[in-house]
Amino acid sequence: MNNHSFIPYGKQSLDEEDIQAVINVLKSDYLTTGPIINQFEEDVAAYVGTKYAVAFSSGTAALHGACFVAGITEGDEVITSPMTFVASTNCILYQGGIPVFADIDANTYNIDPAEIAAKITSKTKAIIPVDFTGQPCDLDRINDIAKKHNLVVIEDAAHAFGATYKDRKVGSISDMTMFSFHPVKHITSGEGGIITTNNKAYYERLLAFRSHGITRDRSVMTENHGPWYYEMQFLGYNYRMTDIQAALGKSQLKKINQFVEQRRKYIEMYNQSFAGTPQITIPYQKDNVNSSWHLYVIRLNVDLLTCERKEIYEALLAEKIGVNVHYIPVYQQPYYKNLGYKEGICPHAEELYQEMITIPLFPAMSEEDVNCVISSVQRVINKFSKQVWTYEDFSNYSSKNGVN
Numbered sequence: 001m002n003n004h005s006f007i008p009y010g011k012q013s014l015d016e017e018d019i020q021a022v023i024n025v026l027k028s029d030y031l032t033t034g035p036i037i038n039q040f041e042e043d044v045a046a047y048v049g050t051k052y053a054v055a056f057s058s059g060t061a062a063l064h065g066a067c068f069v070a071g072i073t074e075g076d077e078v079i080t081s082p083m084t085f086v087a088s089t090n091c092i093l094y095q096g097g098i099p100v101f102a103d104i105d106a107n108t109y110n111i112d113p114a115e116i117a118a119k120i121t122s123k124t125k126a127i128i129p130v131d132f133t134g135q136p137c138d139l140d141r142i143n144d145i146a147k148k149h150n151l152v153v154i155e156d157a158a159h160a161f162g163a164t165y166k167d168r169k170v171g172s173i174s175d176m177t178m179f180s181f182h183p184v185k186h187i188t189s190g191e192g193g194i195i196t197t198n199n200k201a202y203y204e205r206l207l208a209f210r211s212h213g214i215t216r217d218r219s220v221m222t223e224n225h226g227p228w229y230y231e232m233q234f235l236g237y238n239y240r241m242t243d244i245q246a247a248l249g250k251s252q253l254k255k256i257n258q259f260v261e262q263r264r265k266y267i268e269m270y271n272q273s274f275a276g277t278p279q280i281t282i283p284y285q286k287d288n289v290n291s292s293w294h295l296y297v298i299r300l301n302v303d304l305l306t307c308e309r310k311e312i313y314e315a316l317l318a319e320k321i322g323v324n325v326h327y328i329p330v331y332q333q334p335y336y337k338n339l340g341y342k343e344g345i346c347p348h349a350e351e352l353y354q355e356m357i358t359i360p361l362f363p364a365m366s367e368e369d370v371n372c373v374i375s376s377v378q379r380v381i382n383k384f385s386k387q388v389w390t391y392e393d394f395s396n397y398s399s400k401n402g403v404n
């Protein structure tokens with residue numbers, strides 16, 4: 001029996017400095033749209049190495065803004081991964097666009113560029129690659145495909161703050177990149193998100209979009225009634241981030257490198273412990289990228305187990321391990337099924353969904369917590385392992401794992 005308390009799959013790390021930063025805003029003149037929001041945007045832009053950043057009330061709102069400024073409207077197709085949170089594709093629907101799902105690579109679990117290329121039609125307007133678990137997609141190939149077909153790339157990097165791709169910071173590579181500051185992500189502002197970009201036109205439209213489509217820039221106004229005059233030029237939303245949130249985000253940003261390092265240390269512990277366990281496939285690590293490890297996803301080799309994923313999941317929960325599943329392929333959600341999406345569109349994603357479990361990973365875990373998770377996983381896997389492998393088990397296992 002385990003004496004430890006429940007270990008969640010993810011959790012924020014806040015310190016006194018973060019708390020003080022929020023208190024300072026509460027005592028100041030502005031609770032929202034004050035000076036801190038700009039400072040936070042400048043800090044994030046400097047960190048990833050872009051000219052501009054626009055903060056939003058959530059990562060989802062930020063994605064909606066990116067879809068709007070990319071010009072996605074009624075009937076436009078946008079290619080994305082099914083192995084993601086529903087926000088990555090809901091933002092397409094908000095604009096009347098049509099999500100087109102391209103399957104993932106069976107090893108990296110990221111969207112497969114060849115599948116993207118195969119799904120392009122005359123209606124395709126944009127690509128939303130998702131850097132799953134913090135490992136950047138094949139961004140050069142995706143951006144090349146986009147250039148060739150005149151498509152906008154909106155990178156969903158909700159998992160990948162702090163990651164690098166060929167020594168370039170994620171956030172500086174695609175036309176627009178979205179980061180989320182939800183508490184389970186790398187840094188938090190409570191709720192919040194941001195778009196980073198080098199494109200001035202996108203930047204200006206994103207600023208207006210998050211505040212009703214209103215501009216106060218005289219040089220672009222069509223009329224001028226006097227000094228009080230502002231102008232609403234298109235239908236935007238109230239998607240503003242408060243200064244309270246921005247202060248928390250700005251304070252958290254100072255610790256990003258330390259947070260990512262802590263995550264990397266723990267995934268090394270996990271990788272080393274599970275590498276010799278044939279019942280588990282550990283995450284694939286690509287060359288020339290440096291994942292920032294939002295999630296640690298293990299894949300079960302069900303051929304070697306006496307049960308399905310569900311039993312393993314329940315046994316781990318009973319050991320007070322906060323397991324999770326990331327993700328149910330988006331088009332398997334009832335809302336998407338009702339839109340006409342059918343089973344079988346993306347077989348790799350569907351197969352992965354049946355076998356995957358997310359185990360706890362966050363900087364505030366102790367090494368003891370990590371060891372606790374490791375021994376629980378090993379105990380549960382041992383309990384449900386086939387004691388004798390049949391010839392068929394072995395050949396299934398070998399073919400899946402490239403063993404001859």
Ligand SMILES: *Cc1c(COP(=O)(O)O)cnc(C)c1O
Pocket residue numbers: 058059060061084085087088130156158159180181182191192193
């Ligand atoms: C968290 C997340 C989002 C949405 O971010 P919110 O800030 O929660 O709105 C979008 N995409 C992915 C892949 C995410 O994990």
